[in-house]
Amino acid sequence: MDITPILEQTQTNLTRETVENVVKGYINSWCTKDPAARKALFRTDAIMEDPVNAMRFDGLDNIEAFWASAEDTLLKLKPTLQKCIVCGQEALAIFSMEMKMPDGTGTILEVHEVFVLDDDAKIIHLRAFWDANSATPIS
Numbered sequence: 001m002d003i004t005p006i007l008e009q010t011q012t013n014l015t016r017e018t019v020e021n022v023v024k025g026y027i028n029s030w031c032t033k034d035p036a037a038r039k040a041l042f043r044t045d046a047i048m049e050d051p052v053n054a055m056r057f058d059g060l061d062n063i064e065a066f067w068a069s070a071e072d073t074l075l076k077l078k079p080t081l082q083k084c085i086v087c088g089q090e091a092l093a094i095f096s097m098e099m100k101m102p103d104g105t106g107t108i109l110e111v112h113e114v115f116v117l118d119d120d121a122k123i124i125h126l127r128a129f130w131d132a133n134s135a136t137p138i139s
Contacts, residue, residue, distance in 0.1 A: 012088040013119045019086045022121055023093045027081045030097075035067050043122040050128035076100045079111075091115045100138060110134040 022041055029038035039060065048057045050066065057063045070077070078098040085092040093113045100106035109130055116125040 016086045018121050019091050023084050023091050027079050030079045043124050048126045051130050052127050089117045106138040108136045
Protein backbone atom coordinates (compact mmCIF):
# COMPACT_ATOMS: atom_id res chain seq x y z
CA MET A 1 0.00 0.00 0.00
CA ASP A 2 1.38 3.39 -0.97
CA ILE A 3 0.91 5.85 1.92
CA THR A 4 2.38 8.82 0.04
CA PRO A 5 -1.06 10.41 -0.69
CA ILE A 6 -1.91 10.33 3.02
CA LEU A 7 1.39 11.95 3.99
CA GLU A 8 1.01 14.63 1.31
CA GLN A 9 -2.18 15.83 3.01
CA THR A 10 -0.21 17.12 5.99
CA GLN A 11 -0.56 20.88 6.21
CA THR A 12 2.69 22.55 7.21
CA ASN A 13 4.96 25.39 6.20
CA LEU A 14 8.03 23.37 7.15
CA THR A 15 9.79 20.70 5.14
CA ARG A 16 10.69 17.33 6.59
CA GLU A 17 14.35 18.29 6.27
CA THR A 18 13.82 21.47 8.29
CA VAL A 19 12.10 19.60 11.12
CA GLU A 20 14.77 16.87 11.11
CA ASN A 21 17.51 19.51 11.22
CA VAL A 22 15.97 21.05 14.34
CA VAL A 23 15.85 17.65 16.05
CA LYS A 24 19.42 16.82 14.99
CA GLY A 25 20.58 20.27 16.08
CA TYR A 26 19.07 19.71 19.52
CA ILE A 27 20.72 16.28 19.89
CA ASN A 28 24.04 17.60 18.56
CA SER A 29 24.01 20.52 21.02
CA TRP A 30 24.26 17.98 23.84
CA CYS A 31 27.18 16.23 22.08
CA THR A 32 29.05 19.51 21.64
CA LYS A 33 28.01 20.93 25.03
CA ASP A 34 26.63 24.01 23.31
CA PRO A 35 23.66 25.40 25.25
CA ALA A 36 23.68 28.57 23.12
CA ALA A 37 23.02 26.51 19.98
CA ARG A 38 20.32 24.59 21.85
CA LYS A 39 18.71 27.83 23.07
CA ALA A 40 18.56 29.18 19.51
CA LEU A 41 16.22 26.30 18.57
CA PHE A 42 13.52 27.34 21.08
CA ARG A 43 10.95 30.10 21.34
CA THR A 44 11.21 32.18 24.50
CA ASP A 45 7.77 30.97 25.64
CA ALA A 46 8.53 27.29 25.01
CA ILE A 47 7.46 24.49 27.34
CA MET A 48 9.61 21.47 28.15
CA GLU A 49 8.58 18.36 30.06
CA ASP A 50 11.45 16.07 31.06
CA PRO A 51 10.18 13.54 31.89
CA VAL A 52 6.49 14.00 31.10
CA ASN A 53 4.29 14.23 34.23
CA ALA A 54 7.31 14.72 36.50
CA MET A 55 9.12 17.93 35.61
CA ARG A 56 7.73 20.83 33.55
CA PHE A 57 9.61 23.98 32.63
CA ASP A 58 7.69 27.00 31.30
CA GLY A 59 9.73 29.57 29.40
CA LEU A 60 13.25 29.48 28.06
CA ASP A 61 14.83 30.85 31.25
CA ASN A 62 13.51 27.89 33.25
CA ILE A 63 14.47 25.45 30.51
CA GLU A 64 18.02 26.85 30.46
CA ALA A 65 18.29 26.46 34.24
CA PHE A 66 17.33 22.80 33.87
CA TRP A 67 19.98 22.30 31.18
CA ALA A 68 22.60 23.98 33.36
CA SER A 69 21.82 21.62 36.24
CA ALA A 70 22.09 18.63 33.91
CA GLU A 71 25.42 19.79 32.51
CA ASP A 72 26.83 20.89 35.87
CA THR A 73 27.59 17.35 37.01
CA LEU A 74 30.45 14.90 36.67
CA LEU A 75 28.38 12.94 34.16
CA LYS A 76 29.55 12.83 30.57
CA LEU A 77 26.44 12.99 28.39
CA LYS A 78 26.45 11.40 24.93
CA PRO A 79 23.18 11.16 22.99
CA THR A 80 22.80 8.96 19.91
CA LEU A 81 19.81 9.50 17.65
CA GLN A 82 18.32 6.22 16.39
CA LYS A 83 15.24 7.48 14.56
CA CYS A 84 13.40 10.69 13.75
CA ILE A 85 9.78 10.43 12.66
CA VAL A 86 8.35 13.63 11.20
CA CYS A 87 4.63 14.40 10.89
CA GLY A 88 4.08 17.96 9.72
CA GLN A 89 5.55 20.37 12.27
CA GLU A 90 6.03 17.66 14.89
CA ALA A 91 8.66 14.99 15.30
CA LEU A 92 9.31 11.97 17.46
CA ALA A 93 12.98 11.46 18.22
CA ILE A 94 14.09 8.09 19.55
CA PHE A 95 17.56 8.22 21.01
CA SER A 96 19.78 6.88 23.76
CA MET A 97 21.53 9.13 26.27
CA GLU A 98 24.72 7.62 27.61
CA MET A 99 25.49 9.10 31.03
CA LYS A 100 28.93 8.13 32.31
CA MET A 101 30.80 8.97 35.46
CA PRO A 102 34.59 9.54 35.27
CA ASP A 103 35.15 5.95 36.49
CA GLY A 104 33.23 4.59 33.46
CA THR A 105 30.10 3.55 35.34
CA GLY A 106 26.75 5.01 34.46
CA THR A 107 23.52 4.47 32.61
CA ILE A 108 22.20 4.39 29.09
CA LEU A 109 18.74 5.91 29.02
CA GLU A 110 16.36 5.23 26.12
CA VAL A 111 14.42 8.42 25.47
CA HIS A 112 11.50 9.22 23.18
CA GLU A 113 10.98 12.96 22.70
CA VAL A 114 8.14 14.72 20.94
CA PHE A 115 9.03 18.08 19.38
CA VAL A 116 6.38 20.61 18.32
CA LEU A 117 7.64 23.45 16.12
CA ASP A 118 6.08 26.76 15.15
CA ASP A 119 5.97 28.16 11.61
CA ASP A 120 9.48 29.60 12.07
CA ALA A 121 10.90 26.14 12.96
CA LYS A 122 11.35 27.07 16.64
CA ILE A 123 10.55 24.49 19.31
CA ILE A 124 7.42 25.49 21.21
CA HIS A 125 6.90 22.26 23.16
CA LEU A 126 9.27 19.41 23.93
CA ARG A 127 8.06 16.31 25.78
CA ALA A 128 10.56 13.67 26.93
CA PHE A 129 9.28 10.19 27.67
CA TRP A 130 11.46 7.96 29.84
CA ASP A 131 11.18 6.10 33.14
CA ALA A 132 13.13 3.63 35.28
CA ASN A 133 12.45 0.88 32.72
CA SER A 134 14.30 2.99 30.13
CA ALA A 135 17.62 2.73 31.98
CA THR A 136 20.36 0.17 31.38
CA PRO A 137 23.38 0.22 33.72
CA ILE A 138 26.88 0.63 32.35
CA SER A 139 29.47 -1.21 34.40
